[in-house]
Amino acid sequence: MASDSALLTAKFEDGRLELAAGGSWTAPHAAEIEALVDRAAADLGRAKAVSIDMRGVREFDTFGAWLLERLTRQWRSAGASPVVVGMPEHDRTLLKEMSGVNLEPVAPPAQPNPIVSALAALGSGVAGFGRDLGTFANMLGAIGVAAVRVLARPREFRFTSAVNQLDRVCWQAVPIILLITFLIGAIIAQQGIFHFRKFGAEMYAVDLVGILILREVGVLIVAIMVAGRSGSSYTAELGSMMMREEVDALRTMGFDPVEVLILPRVLVLIIALPVLTFLGSMAALYGGGLVAWLYGGMSPEIYISRLEEAISLTHFKVGMVKAPFMGLVIGVVACAEGLLVKGSAESLGLQTTASVVKSIFLVIVLDGLFAIFFASIGM
C-alpha cells in the first residue's frame, strides 16, 4: 500500500494519539478499514487526547462514515474525547447522520436443551398431525355446507368455473394418464409372464393383470397422478390468491370463498377421477394385452377370453367406487393447504409440497381402508 493512500496511520506523541486517514473510505475497502479501526481503538492505551485527521481521504461513503463513528464511540466510552479534523462539510453531514444510529443490542436467542427441543419437536409434530386432521375435517364440513346451500339454489353454482376446471383437470390430463397407465399395465404383464413361465402358468399372468389393474393399481396410479398434477395446482392457485388478498376481497363482497372457489374445484375432481380411472384401466389392460401378445406369444383372442374368465364386474366396481372418494380427499387436502398460505413465497412452496405429500399419503391410507371394507363385505 503506497504511503499517500494508507487508509489509517497512527502516531503516538507525549500522551497524544494522532491518526491520519487517507485513500478511499468506501464499501470495497470496508474490511481493511474495519481491521485498522479495531486496532486503533485498542491502541488508545494511556493516551489522554486523540485526534484523527481526515484530510487525506479522497472518497467517503456510509461504510467509511460508520466505521469512523464506531471508532469515536469506542474512544468516547473509554473516556477519551476524540477530535475529527480536516473533514469537508459534505462528509461531515454524512458523519452526523451516522451519529444517530442506535445499536440496540438484540437479545441472542436462548440455546435450548437439545433433549427438550427434540421432545418439543416430536410433540409439536403430533399436535400438527392432529391439527391437520382437524383442518381437513373443517374443510370437508365447509364443502358439505356449501354443497347443501348450492343444492337449494342451483343457479348460484359456478358452472363456467366448473367447466373450465373440468377441461384442465380431466380433459387435458387424458394423454399423460393414458400413457402412464398403458406402461404400468405392460410392465405388470411382462413381469407376470416372466415369473409365471417358470411354473408353466403363463395364463395366470392375465388374471394378475386384470384383477390388479381393475381393483387397485388403476385407481391408485390415477389418484397419485392427479394429486401431483391438479392437487398441487389447486394449492398454488388458492395460495397465491391468499397472498394477494383476493380471497379476503371475495369475503368482503359477501361471497363465500368455499362456495365460489373450492366447491367447483372439488366437485370437478370427484367427477374427473372416475372418468380418468376408467380410461386409465382400459389403457393398462390394453398395454397388458399387447405385451402378452408380443412378449408372451398369447394371441389377442386368448387374452380376451382369459380376461373374461378371470375378472368379473365386481372387480371393476371395486375400483370405480373408490375413485370419487379419492378425488374428494385430494380436493379437500389441496384446498385446505392452499388456504393456509401466508404472505411469503416460501410458505407457498411449503404448502404446495405439503399438499401433494399429504394427499398421496391419505389416498394410500384410504385405499387400505377400502381393502378392509371390501374384504369384510366379501367383494
Place this chain on the structure above:
Amino acid sequence: MKDKPVISIKDLVVGFGDQTVLDHLSLDVRKGEILGVVGKSGGGKSVLLRTIIGLLPKWHGKIEVLGTDLDNATEQERRALERRWGVLFQQGALFSSLTVRQNVQFPMRENLEISQRLMDEMALAKLDMVGLTPVDADKYPAELSGGMTKRVALARALALDPEIVFLDEPTSGLDPIAAGDFDALIKTLQGTLGLTVYMNTHDLESLYAVCDRIAALADGRIVALGSMETMLECTHPWVQTYFQGKRGGMLTKRIGQLVD
C-alpha cells in the same frame, strides 16, 4: 467529467409485439439531480425505467449509464455497474422469506467481503437512515405496512452506497403525510449521499417538492423537460391537462404565490 450525463439515452425504441411503446426517445440525466418522470398510466414510464436497468430488451437506440453501454459491456462490467445503482420497485420487491435485516444485508453479502458484525451494524445504519428502528429489523416483509415496505426497499437499494437510485412510483399507495415524509427522506439522502435520483411518479406534490427537473413522457417520447415553470408553459395538450387540470391547478396557484 462534470458535464457528462450519468445516464444518456439516445434514439431509444422499445415495444412489445407490433406495438411501439417508446418511439425514438432521447433523455440525459445529470449528475446529482433528482429527475422526475411523469406520464400517463400505461404510457411507458415503467418500460423506460426497466429498459435503462436492462430488464427489457430494446429494439433500437443506445443507453449509457455511468459511461458504460450495457449492450457492449462484458458480464463483469455489467455486474460492476449494477453495484453502482440501486432500484426501488413499485411494490418494494422485498424477498419475502428474509427478514428486513437480511433483505438489507443481501446485496452486501453478495458483493462485499466484510465481517458479519460490520454487516449487522451497516444494516441498522441504513435502516436508521430511512427512519426505521432496530425493532423493525427482525420483522418479515409480510408484517410491514406499505410505507415501511417502501422504506426497507429504499434501504436495500442504498445498501451498497450507489451513485444512482431508480425509484418507480415511490410514493404511490402512501397517505399524503407518509408520502411527504418519503419525499423529504429522498431529498435528505440525495443531499447527504450525493445521489442521482431517477424517479417515476404520478405525485404532483413530489414533483413540486423534490424534483430538480421534470421530464414529461407522452406519445412515446419526452415532450417537455425542465423545471416546473417549463412544464406550465409547455403547449403539449397532455402536459397542459396534467399540470393545469383540477389537481395541477392548485399547485400552479401555489407556485404563482411563491414567485410573487
